[in-house]
Amino acid sequence: MGQAVIETQNLTKLYDQKAVVNNLSFTVDAGEIFGFLGPNGAGKSTTMKMLLGLVQPTSGTGKVAGHDIIHDVLEVRKACGVLPDPYGFYENQTAWQNLKFYCELYDIHGKELEEKVNKTLDKVGLHDAKHKKVHKFSKGMKQRLGVAQVIVHDPQVMMFDEPTAGIDPQGAEDFRNLMLEMKAKGKTIFLTSHVMPEVEAICDRIGIIVNGEMKICGNVDQLVEQFSRRQGYQLRLRVKEIDEPVVRNSISGITGISTVARNNGFYVINASEDVSEDVSRAVCRTGGLVTELDVYRPTLNEIFLEVTRPVAAVKE
Ligand SMILES: Nc1ncnc2c1ncn2[C@@H]1O[C@H](COP(=O)(O)OP(=O)(O)OP(=O)(O)O)[C@@H](O)[C@H]1O
Ligand SMILES: [Mg+2]
Known part of the structure; x- marks a missing residue:
């Protein structure tokens, strides 16, 4: 400081x-x-x-x-x-x-x-x-x-x-x-x-x-980190060599993953923490080749909108 x-x-x-x-x-x-x-x-x-x-x-x-x-x-x-x-x-x-x-x-x-x-x-x-x-x-x-x-x-x-x-x-x-x-x-x-x-x-x-x-x-990195911890992490994964059921099966046991979806050839993984290393290891173990893996980084605009979003009124 x-x-x-x-x-x-x-x-x-x-x-x-x-x-x-x-x-x-x-x-x-x-x-x-x-x-x-x-x-x-x-x-x-x-x-x-x-x-x-x-x-x-x-x-x-x-x-x-x-x-x-x-x-x-x-x-x-x-x-x-x-x-x-x-x-x-x-x-x-x-x-x-x-x-x-x-x-x-x-x-x-x-x-x-x-x-x-x-x-x-x-x-x-x-x-x-x-x-x-x-x-x-x-x-x-x-x-x-x-x-x-x-x-x-x-x-x-x-x-x-x-x-x-x-x-x-x-x-x-x-x-x-x-x-x-x-x-x-x-x-x-x-x-x-x-x-x-x-x-x-x-x-x-x-x-x-x-x-x-x-x-x-x-700083922006700290804001991103705080936001992700609150909102969850989104990973984008592209895999060669193994089929979808094998991919899904390989990562199914990883703690923190909430959903896995397919989008434009990517697997989109939502998780409560950054599970990229676990995912990469699990895919490799089953013979898959990870060709892309990144964690989505929110923009300051998205962070701003989330932080300033009015909290919905609680209905009695
Ligand atoms: N002199 C004043 N008397 C009474 N209320 C005031 C006075 N000045 C500001 N306020 C109120 O204080 C609040 C904060 O106003 P402020 O001007 O600090 O906001 P701001 O964050 O700068 O907004 P903006 O992005 O629109 O410039 C508002 O609700 C405003 O109505
Ligand atoms: Mg002002």
């Missing part, structure tokens, strides 16, 4: 007596990209706002870059760059002027300011629009400017609330590369997103919250 740059303990927020963030405890280490996922209304933005001192927690504590999120709000904000949802720009000012204003808040002036603003606008693909007023920007252009606003003052911690919502595929690809570049520089990145392949591609660890509670948290 590295050094925790974001940490919360039992962070809770009640609105109208209802917990929208409920006893949330997690850490994000230095240099990590953490994907914070959950359905609409799960409490992601509220959590991010509490981390930044924009919303007062009802109970619980947290630290960002070593600063207390309740008592050291100014220090927390100095350490962070943030893309909130919705973003707030001076619409009547240009992209350049908006970033200039932002740099000045962080005490960056003169030549350094000019260099930083120009370089950042180039990076997010707004070079040609830098002197255009923001109210004339498209949604995706505003989103790009939001990303620029996060990185322009080179903060240690970068937080993005749905950074690629409304961004075109090239912009999304640029964003992913930018995040990996920032990670390589040692930045700590916390982002919310509904774009599962993007999260799967760039995040070191992922947390999924539902109704304000963390349901699952870990």
Whole structure:
């Protein structure tokens, strides 16, 4: 484990007596990209706002870059760059002027300011629009400017609330590369997103919250493992040399196997654990040749849907 740059303990927020963030405890280490996922209304933005001192927690504590999120709000904000949802720009000012204003808040002036603003606008693909007023920007252009606003003052911690919502595929690809570049520089990145392949591609660890509670948290492999343990494993097997009854018979005694079906020349085996080694051995023992054997790996999207699926109401 590295050094925790974001940490919360039992962070809770009640609105109208209802917990929208409920006893949330997690850490994000230095240099990590953490994907914070959950359905609409799960409490992601509220959590991010509490981390930044924009919303007062009802109970619980947290630290960002070593600063207390309740008592050291100014220090927390100095350490962070943030893309909130919705973003707030001076619409009547240009992209350049908006970033200039932002740099000045962080005490960056003169030549350094000019260099930083120009370089950042180039990076997010707004070079040609830098002197255009923001109210004339498209949604995706505003989103790009939001990303620029996060990185322009080179903060240690970068937080993005749905950074690629409304961004075109090239912009999304640029964003992913930018995040990996920032990670390589040692930045700590916390982002919310509904774009599962993007999260799967760039995040070191992922947390999924539902109704304000963390349901699952870990790297993608750990999530897959937890999901499979809960949902069962599915193996695909292709065998030569022996016929179906022999195959079925050879694996029939293996503990954990619940069903065996045939599909497109494959045997599809459902099991409560990863029985691939047992299956391979059993088939060989009866003279079969295993030509393919793999364990199905669920996508993050499937894991998300399963974890966030509403539990069916129990009928009295
Ligand atoms: N200021 C507020 N007053 C009362 N309720 C609020 C307030 N802000 C948020 N909520 C409620 O808190 C819950 C969590 O909202 P939040 O914006 O944190 O969700 P989210 O996970 O960011 O969702 P989304 O994916 O739609 O952005 C929702 O039920 C929302 O209605
Ligand atoms: Mg939100």
